[in-house]
Amino acid sequence: MGSFLQSMALPFLGCLVLTGIHVYLGIHVLSRKVIFVDLALAQVAALGSVWGMLLGWDRASDPWIVKGFSLSFTFIGAAVFSMTRMRHERVPHEALIGITYAVALAATILFSSHLAHGAEEVSDLLAGNILWVRADLIVFTTVLYAAVGTVHWLFRRQFFLISLHPEQAEAQGISVRFWDFLFYVTFGFVVTSSVSIAGVLLVFSFLVIPAVIAILFVDGLRPRLVVGWAVGTAVSAIGCSLSYFRDLPSGPTIVVSFGFSLLLAGLVRYVVQSPARATALARVAGGAVVFALLFGGSLLLRKGEHRDVVRLLATGSPAERMMALAEAETDPALWARARPAAGTLLRTGETEVRVRILDLVERLRDREMLPEVHPLLLDASDTIRERALRCLRSVGAVESRDPILAAAEKEEDEYIKVEMAEALLELGDPRGFEPIIEEIESGEVAQARRDAWEHLKAHAHVEIAYRADLALAENAKAIAELRQWWKENEKKLSMDASGVYRDAGTR
Amino acid sequence: MNILHLVALSLFPAAQPAPAAAPLKVVTTLSILKDLAREVGGDLVQVESLSDPREDPHYVQPRPTLMTRAREADVFIEIGLQLELWGGKVVEGSGNPKIQSGQPGRVIASAGIPTLELPQQLSREWGDVHPFGNPHIWLDPLNAKDMAANIAQGFERVDPAHKSEYEERLKSFQTRIDNALFGEALVKEVGGRQLARRARDGGLDNWLKDKGLSDKLGGWLKRAAPLKGRPIVTYHKSQIYFAERFGLKIPIEIEEKPGIPPSARHRDAVVELIKKQGVKTILEEVFYERGAADYLAKETGAHVVVVPIDIGPDVGIATYFDLIDNVVNRLLESEGAAAGDH
Numbered sequence: 067m068g069s070f071l072q073s074m075a076l077p078f079l080g081c082l083v084l085t086g087i088h089v090y091l092g093i094h095v096l097s098r099k100v101i102f103v104d105l106a107l108a109q110v111a112a113l114g115s116v117w118g119m120l121l122g123w124d125r126a127s128d129p130w131i132v133k134g135f136s137l138s139f140t141f142i143g144a145a146v147f148s149m150t151r152m153r154h155e156r157v158p159h160e161a162l163i164g165i166t167y168a169v170a171l172a173a174t175i176l177f178s179s180h181l182a183h184g185a186e187e188v189s190d191l192l193a194g195n196i197l198w199v200r201a202d203l204i205v206f207t208t209v210l211y212a213a214v215g216t217v218h219w220l221f222r223r224q225f226f227l228i229s230l231h232p233e234q235a236e237a238q239g240i241s242v243r244f245w246d247f248l249f250y251v252t253f254g255f256v257v258t259s260s261v262s263i264a265g266v267l268l269v270f271s272f273l274v275i276p277a278v279i280a281i282l283f284v285d286g287l288r289p290r291l292v293v294g295w296a297v298g299t300a301v302s303a304i305g306c307s308l309s310y311f312r313d314l315p316s317g318p319t320i321v322v323s324f325g326f327s328l329l330l331a332g333l334v335r336y337v338v339q340s341p342a343r344a345t346a347l348a349r350v351a352g353g354a355v356v357f358a359l360l361f362g363g364s365l366l367l368r369k370g371e372h373r374d375v376v377r378l379l380a381t382g383s384p385a386e387r388m389m390a391l392a393e394a395e396t397d398p399a400l401w402a403r404a405r406p407a408a409g410t411l412l413r414t415g416e417t418e419v420r421v422r423i424l425d426l427v428e429r430l431r432d433r434e435m436l437p438e439v440h441p442l443l444l445d446a447s448d449t450i451r452e453r454a455l456r457c458l459r460s461v462g463a464v465e466s467r468d469p470i471l472a473a474a475e476k477e478e479d480e481y482i483k484v485e486m487a488e489a490l491l492e493l494g495d496p497r498g499f500e501p502i503i504e505e506i507e508s509g510e511v512a513q514a515r516r517d518a519w520e521h522l523k524a525h526a527h528v529e530i531a532y533r534a535d536l537a538l539a540e541n542a543k544a545i546a547e548l549r550q551w552w553k554e555n556e557k558k559l560s561m562d563a564s565g566v567y568r569d570a571g572t573r
Numbered sequence: 574m575n576i577l578h579l580v581a582l583s584l585f586p587a588a589q590p591a592p593a594a595a596p597l598k599v600v601t602t603l604s605i606l607k608d609l610a611r612e613v614g615g616d617l618v619q620v621e622s623l624s625d626p627r628e629d630p631h632y633v634q635p636r637p638t639l640m641t642r643a644r645e646a647d648v649f650i651e652i653g654l655q656l657e658l659w660g661g662k663v664v665e666g667s668g669n670p671k672i673q674s675g676q677p678g679r680v681i682a683s684a685g686i687p688t689l690e691l692p693q694q695l696s697r698e699w700g701d702v703h704p705f706g707n708p709h710i711w712l713d714p715l716n717a718k719d720m721a722a723n724i725a726q727g728f729e730r731v732d733p734a735h736k737s738e739y740e741e742r743l744k745s746f747q748t749r750i751d752n753a754l755f756g757e758a759l760v761k762e763v764g765g766r767q768l769a770r771r772a773r774d775g776g777l778d779n780w781l782k783d784k785g786l787s788d789k790l791g792g793w794l795k796r797a798a799p800l801k802g803r804p805i806v807t808y809h810k811s812q813i814y815f816a817e818r819f820g821l822k823i824p825i826e827i828e829e830k831p832g833i834p835p836s837a838r839h840r841d842a843v844v845e846l847i848k849k850q851g852v853k854t855i856l857e858e859v860f861y862e863r864g865a866a867d868y869l870a871k872e873t874g875a876h877v878v879v880v881p882i883d884i885g886p887d888v889g890i891a892t893y894f895d896l897i898d899n900v901v902n903r904l905l906e907s908e909g910a911a912a913g914d915h
Binding site for chain 1: 685692693706762763766767769770773786833834837840864865868
């Protein structure tokens with residue numbers, strides 16, 4: 067519980083701050099029938115910051131200037147909304163709000179197509195995340211919202227009159243346009259700062275859902291505020307806990323919790339208000355059963371997980387192939403079936419898949435795959451040639467000798483060539499000395515020559531003073547001796563039990 | 574030019590300086606590819622990139638100019654591995670037959686390069702993995718070499734007349750990368766390819782020790798040696814190739830899954846890991862939101878280091894070498910400064 071509090075306290079406090087002001091504003095918004103005005107103003111604010119950035123200001127280094135742009139745009143939006151509210155509306159206000167939203171979003175996209183951070187700015191509105199909110203920001207926002215709240219409290223008569231009964235306000239000589247403008251300015255101010263904290267989805271839910279639930283049940287401002295705040299607080303608590311204990315992203319969890327709370331509230335109201343409660347209850351129960359059946363039924367449509375390893379190897383994505391190989395490794399029968407597909411993949415698959423199969427062949431010591439491995443000694447990729455050789459060194463048998471020798475003769479990488487020769491020597495084939503001597507004679511890379519010399523010394527007792535770190539010319543004598551030794555012994559050498567080659571006749 | 578010259582020229586047109594063949598028109602998705610294409614193509618190519626280094630390479634807004642550029646391209650270069658899903662749309666939309674999938678003019682720079690994050694073991698979570706492995710391959714200099722090789726191959730397919738020039742320039746680039754990564758002395762002694770193979774299979778240090786070459790190591794790897802084993806936290810999984818090459822550990826990313834906001838538990842897990850493992854640096858790409866990183870920095874005292882992962886004048890990165898230099902320097906700075914704190 068301690069860690070729950072520690073972890074969710076700030077997001078929950080953030081939710082409370084949002085609840086406080088948004089429930090109140092939500093009641094306004096609902097009575098004005100301008101439900102989506104917050105989305106529109108938030109989008110206009112985003113347009114403002116994009117415009118500021120287009121003028122060269124940077125969000126990271128001049129945050130306040132960019133914020134200033136976004137705020138000024140919000141004010142313009144507020145002016146537009148207050149001026150377009152008509153007394154005998156020919157065009158519903160909601161239409162203008164929708165249009166503003168669409169045009170502002172499109173303009174944001176247009177502007178940001180000339181802006182480096184383009185896509186990010188467009189998606190930024192959704193990005194606010196209540197989880198990263200910090201104490202200082204909560205304090206700052208609380209003070210800000212308290213100030214806005216105070217303004218609204220002081221002028222509550224005007225604000226409510228223009229929201230609920232604009233005609234009466236006009237009759238009393240209150241300038242509807244001016245107070246409308248003030249309303250939208252404060253509203254825009256609040257919404258844009260909330261969106262930057264919590265993202266557009268969460269702000270919209272805080273604004274509308276608690277207010278709707280309150281309106282369903284009670285009349286009058288104060289009761290509605292109380293119910294709205296209670297619902298907002300309760301659902302925030304539920305959402306935060308769900309998010310923590312079920313390990314879900316917080317914002318979306320809270321929004322969905324709000325959705326469920328509204329559904330529940332609607333059903334309760336339906337039952338409570340219906341003249342025949344028993345019937346109503348029965349209907350709700352019936353509806354729940356139908357929903358459960360439909361939803362439960364859809365679970366039967368779950369896509370079956372047929373993991374045919376052979377098919378996945380042939381046609382799957384690299385990730386699926388890797389998983390299929392991992393599965394085949396655990397079951398010899400499965401591997402036997404998968405072998406042909408694996409053989410094809412060794413030639414045509416992605417590098418990772420090929421390396422994985424070589425690994426597998428090595429680990430399973432599967433000699434049947436050797437004919438598929440041999441051609442890889444001539445592969446274009448260094449990595450594959452090296453891994454194939456490694457595989458053969460641990461699994462390989464007599465039949466690998468000729469392919470390795472052929473590959474060593476063609477190999478252009480000096481290290482791999484030396485290792486191929488070493489593999490031959492390990493397999494009891496003295497022809498491995500030839501590429502090693504070649505490397506000592508004419509290799510360009512000092513370290514590879516050194517490796518070659520070490521392998522030679524490990525497999526044969528030669529008394530020759532060769533020094534790999536010297537230039538070729540300075541080793542001329544040693545190399546000539548080495549050639550001589552090889553010429554004399556080429557046909558006579560064979561490997562003893564300790565891996566050293568000796569003259570078979572003198573053993 | 575005198576009269577005689579003119580007469581001579583009209584009589585022997587072959588004596589005229591041959592008009593320089595029009596350079597290949599190359600279009601790339603990312604600027605890093607543009608840089609590699611210029612390295613390999615030099616004056617033989619004219620390269621344009623479709624995205625800005627300050628943009629998230631996964632999401633680029635399609636604009637008509639992108640189509641126009643793609644329409645005129647002889648070669649189109651992309652990273653692949655589903656990094657730039659928008660790239661395919663631009664190519665198809667351009668209707669340019671030369672650069673459609675499977676055509677000689679289409680270059681997948683990631684071809685044949687082993688990716689990270691493909692599942693190695695059997696796990697229950699089938700399907701919860703990137704189908705092609707992590708696509709952010711280019712912050713490993715060894716991968717840059719292979720990407721350049723793929724690009725060179727593409728140029729040679731489309732413009733076989735200049736094959737030797739492309740090969741030569743590729744080799745020069747690869748050698749410069751090797752020198753920058755391992756140091757010139759070691760490259761001379763051992764050869765870049767062998768070093769690359771040992772570095773790739775993770776055994777470079779041991780191999781060098783084995784052969785008594787450890788003190789010959791230079792370049793980025795030597796400079797970044799203090800970073801080895803250090804844990805850092807990143808926002809997105811775009812630094813894992815860099816981390817792999819330079820031996821950094823990334824125990825956790827801020828982002829739990831790409832594009833999905835993390836849960837509270839994940840956030841707390843990040844905070845706890847940063848504190849427990851003494852993470853000093855939160856490495857973030859220029860195009861991600863700062864909110865999360867700043868939160869973590871304030872909560873834990875770690876530094877936020879913002880680095881570009883692509884090239885361009887707007888981010889102050891001119892070449893691939895600068896790109897890696899910058900990340901190495903910024904990390905050394907942050908880790909060094911952090912060490913001084915305590």
